[in-house]
Amino acid sequence: DSAKDDHPPWILDKAVCLAVLWVIIVTIATYPKITLKVINVVTAAKLIAVSVIIVIGMIELGKGNVENLKVGFNGTDLNPQNWGNAWNSVLWSYNGWNVVCILLGEVKDPSLLPKIVGLSLSIVTTFYMLVIISYHTVLPLEVMNNPDVAVASAVAEKFLGKSGVVFF
16 A cells, blocks of 8 residues: 555654644743634634535535435434443543633633623534534535544535645
């Protein structure tokens, strides 16, 4: 397999990751204001990418392409243990939830916290649901269930061609 032959040795991958990690740590420790600006830029980029996926899905819905949505929840595993494992994976993969208590001490007006949490959860949930609907509208379930397929990249590739994969 020529793709495996072209891949650098694992030690090089680890070294690059370690170097990037150290750059991030030093930047955070030395330049916190720059770090916040970088976080804002990265967050904006993520929201733009998610918005593009949502627009692609809505365009497909507007065209009447709902055949993939008709599958619904067919084949859903109803085993409670698997559902618990899934929720645990979600909580740990979106690891921002456990930082709320740490950040609470930094909020200037804690009385705004319920509004902030409610608004942010509403926004994130809306984006999440729209992205999932877009995925299901654009791609058949068999493609999404394939572990070798990056779903967002597959959606982007379908509409933006090979160049879309670069951004997703």
